[in-house]
Amino acid sequence: MAGAIRQAGSLALAQLHHAGMRSPRELIGGAPLYPSEDAETGARALSLDEISQLAEDFINAAVRARRAGFDGVELHGAHGYILAQFLSSEYNHRDDRYGGSLENRARLLLDIVRAVRERCGKHFIVGVRLSPERFGQKLAEMQQVARWLVETGVIDFLDLSLWDYAKMPEEEAFAQRSLLSYFTELPRGNVKLGVAGKIYTPADVARCLDAGADFVLLGRAAILQHDFPHRAKADPDFTPVQAPVSAAYLHSEGVSQTFVDYLDRFPGFVAK
Template sequence: MENVFEELKFPCGKIMPNRLALAPLTNTQSNADGSLSDEEIKWLAMRAEGGFGITMTAAAHVNSAGQGFPGQLGVFNDDHLAGLKKLAKIIKAQGSLAVVQLHHAGLRSPRELIGEMPVAPSPSEKFSARGLSHGEVKSLIEDFITGAERAKAAGFDGVELHAAHNYIICQFLSSEFNQRTDEYGGSLQNRSRVLFDIITGIRERCGKEFLLGVRLTPERHGIELEEAIATAKVLFEKKEIDFLDISAWNVYKEPVDEALQGRRLLSYFTELDRGAICLSAAGKVYTPEDINYCLEAGLDFVLMGRAAMLHHNYPALLKSDSGFVPNRIPVSRDYLLAEGLSERFIDYVGGQWPDFIAS
């Protein structure tokens, strides 16, 4: 397992102490105003203390109208800075890189939560969402850039742009949800313009030493794998980001597109010329064997979700014992409480994955 604990240097100069990152996990633990709660700080602090090379927050919305779920972390107001500063200091004190994931739910924002009609690249009758005006698209881009500036001001090492899971950047990339006729719709180049304008703005205003990553959906939600590959190529060619995070759901899976099956989905990205930019993925990375598979397949690091919920100190346990066997679900509520999950987080987990918690 020696390669798992090798340092990784990003193009911006930031150094990750190992190849294990905490995936950005929805946890509903923030306060109603988007500020960090002590519960959420505890959850993240324990993962940093446990040895994860990157400790990434849950999706943090960059605009109050882009909230996607109750108890979501916010990064749209200077009132959030006090909690963010406290968290960044705790994470970095453990030698872990502190990263905020920037997010806007778009048409997935529940109207009853945000108090208004959700927005999308184009009007959606199915989701009861209105289309953004040209000026509002410009404001959306600015919201993401300002969110990154706020994260930097709080002391975080960097940010990841959530361009996956049919949230708003993914909606712009999607030919299904983006029916615009201006420079933000039509061709893939136009549909990806919002993403690239955000990236350029963050790099210009946060500097070349600020860690910048992108989470990308490779398929589903109107995203065709070939277009996702094309977007990844441009991301690598432009050399403005430090890492690309593929949300694969299962790192072993083959593509949905039958014409592209016969090989692993991730292979379409690992084979690309990415220069110094790092490549990572999430999706059922659980055992040491899973980690080795990912690194041998060509990833630079992996993001761990459920495994990190079960073991706050997974990296430390693995480093001390290469034969470490992680616990399996279901586990008790008391077990999860001891691992730093709050009652709110555990309730959310039980609602999403009923088989996670022992009855």
């Protein structure tokens, strides 16, 4: 739960700043580090040594997770966090091997993924979360990154964070069919494709699977009912609890008051 709260905290802070900003100055007490300098936030560009250290920090975090008994990790390449910033031509203006072409912008993520596999062994589950649009990302580029991730031959799953599994692309050139379809159509070998966003009922789950996803990721539905997957499996017609719900109800689901306070920022979630 502490991890969930920390994650939640970072999301809340990000909402207070612009989409690419994940470590505001007032939180970290100094200039944030970005792929490149950013006047709006006062961020400075990471040096090449710092990029190596950043990669090592990600890899070591995965190694620690394995030692601590976890079955796998998910690398966060979405939502404007640092790896997503590297992927984005909007935030990454470097002119070295980590910037410019998409190949260069994707280098850090791909290197980390390969190293995590190497250092954590073949039985450790390794996945990557991607935002196919917003947060400075372009759909065609994220499709290509997904292809490259599959081609590394080392990831077990891809997690598409769509915020709405049925969402249509914002880019006009792609707007005729669902965002999800641009990823289900890619060859993916043994890599499992997951999707997250407004999956609230067993019918939503079925629609995602019918659309070609291999699995789903639940956010709010799992906060509302910690045992949603078991209930849905036992009874595909079960009617899930819908937000808004009271703080008392959330406490009964094991949600702390700190997290309830955080959830309060999501419109229509915690009943007034």
